[in-house]
Amino acid sequence: MALSTATREWFSEHGLEGFLRIADAQPHDKPEKVTPTIDLEEIAEGTIHALVGLPAVGLRSIESPSTEILTEYFGEYSLSSKVYRTQGGEDILFREVARVLLEYGFVHSWPPAIPKYRASFVIAAYEGLKVDWTTIIVDCLRSGIASLVEGKKS
16 A cells, blocks of 8 residues: 555644554565464464554543544445445545555455444544554454455455
């Protein structure tokens, strides 16, 4: 993912450089072969913290923001899929930050669109609140890998 200088600076200023390390890493060349061999018990907060150095403290749950706030940040709500489109909104920096947090923070398994309660983590981080990203990443990685191994998602 190509990130603007402003986005890179934002992550550095907020102590979230670990996401930049993830974004800059080369993807695994054969994820479908390695995924079934992953021991989900090895994916723990300590492991994620050691790998990327993200803070292991902060908010673990956040109430869903109002529809007006969500629309202000993300753009229109899609009733048909019951999600906010992450490409929405006018703020280019927010869109890049949201994209990184969604794709590399694993806020949701389908990054192009997210439900309200997950969108609240992105907004909170953008507004400067401390979010426990290691917990979010662990939960989402475990469920995403398990789902992939079971053949539910590609």
